[in-house]
Amino acid sequence: xxxxxxxxxxxxxxxxxxxxxxxxxxxxxxxxxxxxxxxxxxxxxxxxxxxxxxxxxxxxxxxxxxxxxxxxxxxxxxxxxxxxxxxxxxxxxxxxxxxxxxxxxxxxxxxxxxxxxxxxxxxxxxxxxxxxxxxxxxxxxxxxxxxxxxxxxxxxxxxxxxxxxxxxxxxxxxxxxxxxxxxxxxxxxxxxxxxxxxxxxxxxxxxx
Amino acid sequence: xxxxxxxxxxxxxxxxxxxxxxxxxxxxxxxxxxxxxxxxxxxxxxxxxxxxxxxxxxxxxxxxxxxxxxxxxxxxxxxxxxxxxxxxxxxxxxxxxxxxxxxxxxxxxxxxxxxxxxxxxxxxxxxxxx
Numbered sequence: 001x002x003x004x005x006x007x008x009x010x011x012x013x014x015x016x017x018x019x020x021x022x023x024x025x026x027x028x029x030x031x032x033x034x035x036x037x038x039x040x041x042x043x044x045x046x047x048x049x050x051x052x053x054x055x056x057x058x059x060x061x062x063x064x065x066x067x068x069x070x071x072x073x074x075x076x077x078x079x080x081x082x083x084x085x086x087x088x089x090x091x092x093x094x095x096x097x098x099x100x101x102x103x104x105x106x107x108x109x110x111x112x113x114x115x116x117x118x119x120x121x122x123x124x125x126x127x128x129x130x131x132x133x134x135x136x137x138x139x140x141x142x143x144x145x146x147x148x149x150x151x152x153x154x155x156x157x158x159x160x161x162x163x164x165x166x167x168x169x170x171x172x173x174x175x176x177x178x179x180x181x182x183x184x185x186x187x188x189x190x191x192x193x194x195x196x197x198x199x200x201x202x203x204x205x206x207x208x
Numbered sequence: 209x210x211x212x213x214x215x216x217x218x219x220x221x222x223x224x225x226x227x228x229x230x231x232x233x234x235x236x237x238x239x240x241x242x243x244x245x246x247x248x249x250x251x252x253x254x255x256x257x258x259x260x261x262x263x264x265x266x267x268x269x270x271x272x273x274x275x276x277x278x279x280x281x282x283x284x285x286x287x288x289x290x291x292x293x294x295x296x297x298x299x300x301x302x303x304x305x306x307x308x309x310x311x312x313x314x315x316x317x318x319x320x321x322x323x324x325x326x327x328x329x330x331x332x333x334x335x336x337x338x
Binding site for chain 2: 105
């Protein structure tokens, strides 16, 4: 199955702005989808699909800032580039505090918006790659037996096989076998790599 | 180095560090009302030294400083006091400046023309939550 293509979503209540932005974004070979309102966007948006959002701040009904809050509530990581013709510093600060990728005041140069969109798409790709890697590590951790998990914790805390054996009441040889299984299942080529994976997995390994 | 001065009740709350600026009197008045001690300093170097030594609720700085800009100060403060909120007061209502400063790690940017409401909105919660 082909991975979904990144889409630049445009949400603006002004039909002329929507059309112009869609045309501009498509002109550089990107996929664009326009929405007339925040609820219309939310109804069709799938958080699993890559892309970014070009969002008008002022709209009737749900505003751009309210849509951003709703996306945050849903755990969406889509980068948001705000555009507004009536912005001020407090509005920009609120948007940035809520995690906006950028905030652009109209009128702007086409190239300026395109650069911000390209950067937003790159950020989205980077975030999704990081999340996929994290999920892969968690999936590998799931394959470990309770004993292997225990051995892995002690190994990554720098304990020697002999010490781990004494701690767990098993022979050093048994620890070596568990350790080899851990390395194989986690697909770690070195202890340093295993430590990085455990750190990346975070609390899910140390608190379980 | 300017002699540090504090106002308010030092036992009440962690201090706010204010870098010397045109609006410092208004900032001082509000913080006195909030019963927050306030320290003043003249430049980024002093601010970093104070932040390293003591618990602060936030730092209020102008955009331009004698020894660099707010962005440089934010970078330095993040090293010595990670997570310390830095609020930047700007004279120009230029949104792109505010966005850039936020991107560099400011907690908030306040337009000096709406200083009081900005302080109440951004600084008061930081002072009162401690």
